[in-house]
Amino acid sequence: MPVIIVVLVVVAAAFIAAAVPILRRMRYLPLHRYAVATRRWGLPAPNQSREEFLLRRTRIVRGGQTIPPWSWLYDIHEYDYISIPTGTVGLVKAKIGANAPAGRRLSKYVDCDRFQSVTKFLKGDCEQGVQPELLRGGEAYAIDPQVFDVYTVDSLPADFPAKADDLRLVSVDAEDVGVVIVTDAPAPDDLRAPAPVVEGHNNFQKPWEFLWNGGRSGPQTDILPGGATYAINPLFARVVHIPTRELTLTWGTKSGSEDRYDSELGPLKVTIQGFELEVELTQTLSIPPHAAPFLVKRFGEDADGDVGDHKSTAVKRFVGRVLGEKVRGYFNERASGGEIDRFLHELADTRGKLKVQITQALAEVQVDARETTIGEIRFASDELNKEYREYVVLQQQFRQLEQKLLNQHVANDIERTQLEVHKAKLSAQLDVLIERLGLDHVKRMEAERIRAGATHAPIILTGGMPSAVPIGPVQPSERIAIPAFDATEGLDVFDISPGLPSPNERTETGAPE
Known part of the structure; x- marks a missing residue:
């Protein structure tokens, strides 16, 4: 009996002596940190690299748990959670996997718990490079930095093919619609029209669904409604903002620093009988939502800088090339071989015919013309302006006398x-x-x-x-x-x-x- 007791005491002492170092190595993870535990030992399967074998046995230890003490069995590294600022998105680039096909900017989609499961990612026939899925802002992620690089608005490399502003949520104003231009998809069948509607992509926020369902590149027929924000991968598509409210466009001198839809509409000048006149002209119009994709397809598919508060290049080009050219050509035709007095007397007729021509020109691009207004007409010369004002006064007096005579005849x-x-x-x-x-x-x-x-x-x-x-x-x-x-x-x-x-x-x- 005493021998048994002695043996038990010795065994207990040995157990305690062995457990104390192990217990000392155990540590508690704070809530704001996580650990990546990768097994050190093991034999890879045939046709499997040792790196892949080890990574398949990597697991994430969340904050608020105890880290395993078996350092001889696991490589353990602690990290702060990766936070994505609110109102932005995070891009993920994989360091392992197969090479993506040439010509594609995004890799194949793999469902891997927002890149927090390396095992799922490796089992999903993964590819290296930038992933199509985004990390939503306002959340924190436990991602193995040995496998993935995460880019945010604060950590985007200078040589990356996107800018920091591209990682912000796409916000479409209530008075606008968003036309999506897909850049990473097969070419469309019809190069003259926007790409056809594709189902299931949740407003282009799931590029993999868009591609699986046969989506094509270029401006899309399906638009983004205004009054909402969207998380769109900047390497997959960009969004052009098209105003659907009524626009008022004026011909005149603009400041070079102003960003306006009518920036290409300079002063409207007409030469009659060798004299140069400046005409004040205002046109209001409205772009229906269904016309926005066709407008972008024709005038702004290749434009850059159509994000944020920038005015749409497509609308600027449309205004300058369609509206500006039509008005300039019409006034030159009216002024050709005419007289100043006749030109001034026929302004009402000029306005009516001009409105018809503008309405027809805008209808060709499915845009609605509203009001055409001809304002003040000035001579380029101050002396002629003075004489013209005197002429206008005499005209008014003549019309008053004519009216008095008419009134007397009636009486x-x-x-x-x-x-x-x-x-x-x-x-x-x-x-x-x-x-x-x-x-x-x-x-x-x-x-x-x-x-x-x-x-x-x-x-x-x-x-x-x-x-x-x-x-x-x-x-x-x-x-x-x-x-x-x-x-x-x-x-x-x-x-x-x-x-x-x-x-x-x-x-x-x-x-x-």
């Missing part, structure tokens, strides 16, 4: 009509008197009135027929003023009541003679 026509009505009323009045009193009696009444010096207008009988033309002083012919006329005015009740004597037939006492 005279009204007065003539009123006079005819007045004459008709007088004639009707005379007819009533003749009907009630008889023609002889009426003639006798008029004769007595004339002898008595009646102040109101007498009735003149010509050829036995009443003309009802009032006699009075001649009025100036420039304007005839006609007073308001009452059909009963100037009539006495005795004039229209048979059997009642007139005032001249009564005595002073009022009794009949």
Whole structure:
């Protein structure tokens, strides 16, 4: 019994002596760090490199765990988690794997837990080079730096084929649409039209799905809606921002530092009769979303710098080459062999015809024309401008006099009509008197009135027929003023009541003679 106890004590002491160094080597990983543990020993399989064999046995130890103490069995390295800044993406470049086919910028996609499982990556027929999958911003990753290089906006090499700004999320304004130009895909079948729609790529954020489903390079028919952000691999595609709001374009001198859609529209100058005139012109238009890919395909497929706040090169080229050339050609045609006075008088007609031509030209590229406005017209010479202003003042005075004359003609026509009505009323009045009193009696009444010096207008009988033309002083012919006329005015009740004597037939006492 004592021997057994002694043996147990010796064994326990030996165990404790062996465990103490092991326990001392164990250490706890803080939460912000991770460890990569790679097995040191083992025999590779046939046709397998020793490096690949060892890497297949690599595992990640997350922060908050204990690192294995068996340093004789594992190579253990500690790292800080790889953080991707919010609002950006991270690119991953693999150091191991097969060589990617020539002409491809991105390697084959492998699902490997966002590059945090080396074993899955190696089992997935991996390729070296930049990977199509991105690391989203705002997260931290435990990635083996022996196998992968991770590039962020803060660590992108100077010789990398993308810029730091390309690693920011693509933000498309609510008033824009994003036209995607795929750069790493087979060429399209039709080089004249945007590439056809491909399903399943989640707004081009999964390049591998796009390629598996037959996607082609170049501007895509499928657009990115505005008001959202997108994580797009800059080596796979770039995004051109096309405005869908109403654009107002002006012809004039622009500052060289301004980034404008109408930067190519310089001052509009027209030469007529050897004199140079400057015309202020404004055009508003709207680009429908479905027209944006065709616009980019025709004018901006090869353009660079169409990211961030830069105005679209495609729109600038379209404005300059289509709109600018059409307007310049139209005004040169109108001015050819013409006269300045005629050119100025026909501005309304010029505007109407110009709008038709602009509408037709824009419709060819599926763009909607809105309002065409011709503003001020100036001579290049200050002296001619002064003379032109004086000419305009005289024109305005002439138009005012023309309007006054027209108004006077209208007033005279009204007065003539009123006079005819007045004459008709007088004639009707005379007819009533003749009907009630008889023609002889009426003639006798008029004769007595004339002898008595009646102040109101007498009735003149010509050829036995009443003309009802009032006699009075001649009025100036420039304007005839006609007073308001009452059909009963100037009539006495005795004039229209048979059997009642007139005032001249009564005595002073009022009794009949």
